[in-house]
Amino acid sequence: MGSSQESSAPVGKLLALDVGLARIGVAVCDPLQLVARPLQVIRRRSRNEDFRLLAEVVQREGAQAIVCGLPLALDGGEGAQAQTVRKWAMRLAHALRALLGVPLPVIFWDERLSTYAAQRILAEHKLAVGEDAAAAAVILQSYLDARHSDNCQDYGGIDLPLSALQSRQ
Secondary structure (H helix, E strand, O other), rough: OOOOOOOOOOOOOEEEEEEEEEEEEEEOOOOOOOOOOEEEEEEEOOOHHHHHHHHHHHHHHOOEEEEEEOOOOOOOOOHHHHHHHHHHHHHHHHHHHHHHOOOOOEEEEEEEOOOHHHHHHHHHHOOOOOOOHHHHHHHHHHHHHHHOOOOOOOOOEOOOOOOHHHHOO
């Protein structure tokens, strides 16, 4: 699966995903990885359609990696929901490699309380952006802040080889 995020931290723009059953919130950061902002909400259809739409966003934004919110339990443990997100992210990584022709690293990041924080931000600032996109921005900003403070937990990630042939060797 993943390697240490400290040594293999991607440079450039990152996308963050808040993956839900009905919607996927998407956020992006600037190329210097200082500020995250909500981008859009994707209403889920089929896995293939969702992955195709996400590949379009990756290309349009020039993203170098994806930060995927990991729904941990309040005690920090991983339950069934976190395992479901990990499996979905593995499928996404394979689909993006096929659709884009290159692998895109996926980094997992703790998303606990991100929806609550997003609701607070939306209410305080009267923003007209989807709650899921705002939650993705909270997840991404939390990741960026931790990276800049050298206090970055490692929740794992996915770093596929360049081609499917290389992954079988």
